[in-house]
Amino acid sequence: MNSIHRERNKDPTKTLGRNFIGKMLPFVFLLVLISVIFSLSRNSIIKSIPIVVLVQLTTIFILGYILRNSYVELNRVETKHKLELERRSDYEKLFNLSSDMICMATFDGHFKQVNSAFERILGYSSKDLLERPFLEFVHPDDYERTKEEFEKLIMGIGSVDFENRYLSKDGTYKVLGWTSSVMKDEGIIFAAARDLTKMKHANEEMRKAYDFVEAILDNxxxxxxxxxxxxxxxxxxxxxxxxxxxxxxxxxxxxxxxxxxxxxxxxxxxxxxxxxxxxxxxxxxxxxxxxxxxxxxxxxxxxxxxxxxxxxxxxxxxxxxxxITEFKKINEERTRNEFALKRASLINGLIRYSLDGVVGMNVEGVITSWNSQAEKIFGWSEAEALGKDLASLIIPHEYREAHSIGLKKFLLTGIGPILNTRIELVGLRKGEVVFPIELTVIPIPDNHGWLFYAYVRDISDRKIIEQHQKNLLQQEHLAREAAEQSVAMRDDFLSIAAHELKTPLTPISMQLQLLERSLNKVTSTDSFSINKNLLEITKNSKKEVDRLARLIDELLDVSRISAGRLTLHKRKTILNDLIKQVIDRHLNLNVKVVNGIHLDVKEGLTGYWDASRLESVIENLVTNAIKYGEGKPIEIKAWQSGDTVIILVKDQGIGICDEDQKKIFQKFERAVSVKKFSGLGLGLYISRKIVEAHGGVIKLASKVGHGSTFRIELPIERYEETNPDPLSIST
Amino acid sequence: MNSEVNGKRCNSILIVEDEKGIQEILKMALEMEGYQVFTADNGKEGLELLPKMPTPCLILLDLMMPVMNGWEFAEALSKEMTLATIPVVIVTAYGERAESIPSKGVLKKPIDLDALLRIANEWCEQWCNGKRG
Missing domain, CATH: 3.30.450.20 (PAS domain)
Incomplete structure (x- = not known):
């Protein structure tokens, strides 16, 4: 700082010349002295200059040198003083130029010196400030703190960033931020303060603004x-x-x-x-x-x-x-409530107009609904029933505990086996009358848990009817059992009777045959006419016996079929032979087959069948065809189609009407009146049973006045090749 | 028919039938044709009779009989070497279960006389010829 000030205040050329002369002088003097000595000793020209002149010159130089030095010293002191003054003036300027407040104070609590910033900021003159102890200016609230800080300073402890408020002349307080150091030995405190009032204010404003935003945000x-x-x-x-x-x-x-x-x-x-x-x-x-x-x-x-x-x-x-959790909840609740309301009104409608009695009950078992049908069924009016305990009102004593347990169980577990299903129970009517009811209980979730609706029907009448029906059924069952028993008895009887009837029939038949044979042998002409009559009688008797035998056979077959005892004795059977035997027999019997029988039977139709029974089927069909064929030609066809043999027996006779066709294969049915043709009408029934027992079918196509066609479809069953081939002998 | 075998006439027929009426008419019809007819009321009697009579050319066998039925008789017969080959024709009302017996045929009751005589003739001739041959 010093050097700067100096450099700034002196003439550089001057200083340079002075220094040069000052430094050169001793050397000049020395040079002159040496020159004198040389001249004295050798040079004549120099010898001619008198010594005095030299001495004088030397003296002049010495004096000049002394003078010059004095001048220099004088000049130096003067310059130093001048610089000191300049420096003071600089400090003063700096001191006062500072926008911060700078001061010196003494340990007695007074400012010793203050800069102009003090005057400017606080408004007092420096005189005012120096006169009064500075603590007087301090805000009463800051007084103690300031005093303590001051005491610390006295103890030699510097202070940084100490804030307090100073009273300014206009009565306002300025916030000052202090930095202080102390020269303890000299008893002087140096302090600088900055006016923080504006900054504080701005900070405060900012803080307020921030708080404002925060308050808004937080609220x-x-x-x-x-x-x-x-x-x-x-x-x-x-x-x-x-x-x-x-x-x-x-x-x-x-x-x-x-x-x-x-x-x-x-x-x-x-x-x-x-x-x-x-x-x-x-x-x-x-x-x-x-x-x-x-x-x-x-x-x-x-x-x-x-x-x-x-x-x-x-x-x-x-x-x-x-x-929006709560909002959503409320909204949902409202929607639910609206829905519940709508549903309630719907339910009310359903209840009111239901044809069944409807009884509503809440989780406490209290009646909440009671329609007019319920009034009729239980005898209590709606007003009487609503709010009452359901169990005590309409459940008989012995079922109340079960009701209570069932309700509790459902509410605990959600399990209710009798719910949503139709059950029969008993109810209690006004006047303690127990009666049968049918009901379905439906649980419906509700704001308060559940509501239960029972649809109730009084089934007293139905129960009576049911009991009646039950009795009838029982009676019918008994009757049927009795009937079945008597049918079984009848079948047994039929079986026995047929057997017993047939036994004497065999010898009678044979005796007649023998008689016929014997009569044929008699050749006497005398007795020819008698014999002829006898022969006729015998033939007729034999025919009747054959018919009787056939009827008995039919009866036996039917009794077997009825009793489920129709068993087949299957063996390898050649169908062609069977048909041929049946035809031969009819032709031999000399039946009126006017236009004959046309046969169209394929060769080698062989199957595993009950020959005897199958023969009786064909026999039956052929007999019928002849019987109802009105003497017109009869056609018999048989052929194989896949695994089935088809047999057709066709006549061109009276035919069978549609209604009769349906029942012709039934027991004791005959398409024509008894008067016209005799027989029991069992033949087709037996035939059907036999064909079916073979796994086949028998069908009829017929038109009244155009004749009938019976069609048998018979599966060809495999026969065992190992079986011997017994000779079939027909009777 | 009426031929002799080993000095004996080859025309014996055995009827095993419990029903007397049938037995008799069968006997009568066959005798009228010249056969020598022996009768037994059941299988047991038949078996007992067989050694005592000329070997028959035909046995007419009923099935349903008391004491010993037709099946049992046939079974016993098949075990006798000398008798096993005699032709057996079954005479039955129903033709049922006749297959189990190795017979030469079945005559269904009521018996057709012509068929009976034809069978008797046929088998006796075959039997007697066979014996002779």
Whole structure:
């Protein structure tokens, strides 16, 4: 500082000349002295200059040198003084130039010197300031602190950033920030202060503004948060947010969603956030569910607002979330209530107009509905029934406990085996009358748990009818058993009777045959006419016996079929032979087959059948064809079709009407009147049974006046080749 | 018919039939044709009779009989070497279960006389010729 001041205040050329002369003088003197010595000793020219002159010259130089030195010294002192003055003036300037307040004070509590900033800032003259102890200017509230600080300074302890308020001349207080040091030995304190009033004020204003925003944010009931656009970390969180999430601000700030939510939720939120920032517009999430720390799962409606820098790059993401859990709940509740109301009115309608008695009951077992049918069934009016305990009113004593247990069980477990199903029970009518009912109980969920609706029918009448029907059924059953028994007895009797009848028939038949044979042998002409008569009688008797035998056979077959005793004795049978035997027999018997029988039977139709029974079937059909064929030609055809043999017996006789066709294969049915043709009418029934027992079918196609065609379809069964081939002998 | 075998006439027929009426008419019819007819009321009697009579050229066998039925008789017969080859024709009302017996045929009751005589003639001739041959 010193040197700068000096350099600034002197002439550089002057100083340079003076220094040069001063430094050169001794050397000049020395040079002259040497010259004198040389001249004295050698040079004549120099010898001619008198010594005195030399001495004088030397003296002059010495004196000059002394003079010059004195001048220099004098000049130096003068310059030093001048610089000192200049320096003082600089400090003074600096002191007063400072916009900060600078002062010196003494240990007695007075300012020793203050700069102009003191005057400017506090408004006092420096004189005023130096006169009064500086503590007088201090704000009473800051007094003690200031005093303590001052005492510390006295003890030699410096002070930095000490703040207090000084009374200014206009009566206001200025906030000053002090830095002080102390020269303990000299008893002087140096201090600088800065007027912080404006800054403080500005700070205060800023703080107020901040508080204002904070207060607003914290009083908004919605969660508000601000995230950094770059890392989506929370920068701001309001009170509602803290309360909702259950975390303190300190726990939230500087963290992102991954620190609070499960990864899948955090992924979702983050991706949404990025979308919002990219989309550059407000984004609304109408409903999102989050897991909070203390409040469980909450439903939020969130708006996310992107905030941008001046250059358009994203800066913040602001989120506003409204907790709509309660709202949603209320809304749902309202919807539910509306629905319940509608349903209630629907149910009421259903109950009122139901044809069944409808009784409603709540979980306490109290009657809540009672329609007019219920009034009729139980005898209690709606007014009497509503609000009453259902069990005591309409359930007989012995069932009340079961009712109560069943209700409790359902309410506990949701299991109700008698619910939603039709059951029969007994009910209690006014006047303690127990009667049978049929009911279905339906549980319907309700705001208060459940409502139960029982659809009830009085089934007293039905029970009577049912009992009656049961009795009838029983009677019928007994009657049927008796009938079946008598049928069985009849069949047994029939079987025995037929057998017994047939036994004497064999010898009678044979005796007649023998008689016929004997008569044929008699050749006497005398007795020819007698013999001829006898022969005729015998033939007729034999025919009747044959018919009797056939009838008995039919009866026996029917009794066997009825008793399920029709057993087949199958063996290898050649159908051609069977048919031929039947035809031969008819032709031999000389039956009126006027136009004959046309045979069209394929060769080698062989199967595994009961030959005897199959023969009787064909016999029966051929007999019928002859009987009802009105003497017109009869056609018999047989051929094989796949695994089946088909036999057709066709006549061109009277035919069978449609109605009779349906029952002709039944027992004791005959298409024509008894008068016209005799017989029991069992033949086709037996034939059908025999064909069916072989696994075949028998069909009829007929038209009245055009004749009938019987068709037998008989499966060819495989016969065992090992079986011997017994000779079939027909009778 | 009426031929002799080893000095004996080859025309014996055995009827095993419990029904007397049938037995008699069968006997009468066959005797009228010249056969020598022996009768037995059941299988047991038949078996007892066989050694005492000329070997028959035909046995007419009823099935349903008391004491010993036709099946049992046939069974016993088949075990006798000398008798096993005699032709047996079954005489039955129903033709049932006759297959189990190795017979030469079945005559269904009521018996057709012509058929009976034809069978008797046929088998006796065959039997007697066979014996002779």
């Amino acid at each position: 908004v009931p919605n969660m508000i948060f601000v995230k950094d656009a770059q890392d989506l970390k929370f920068l701001k969180f309001n009170k509602a947010g803290e309360e909702l999430l259950g975390f303190k601000k300190e726990d939230l700030l500087g963290k992102n969603d991954y620190d609070f939510f499960p990864k899948n939720e955090a992924d979702f939120f983050t991706s949404k956030d990025q979308e919002v920032l990219k989309g550059k517009k407000v984004f609304e999430i109408p409903e999102e569910t989050i897991q909070t720390k203390d409040k469980g799962s909450r439903v939020l409606r969130t708006k996310k607002i992107p905030v941008f820098n001046a250059d358009g790059s994203p800066r913040y993401l602001v989120g506003i979330s409204e907790d």
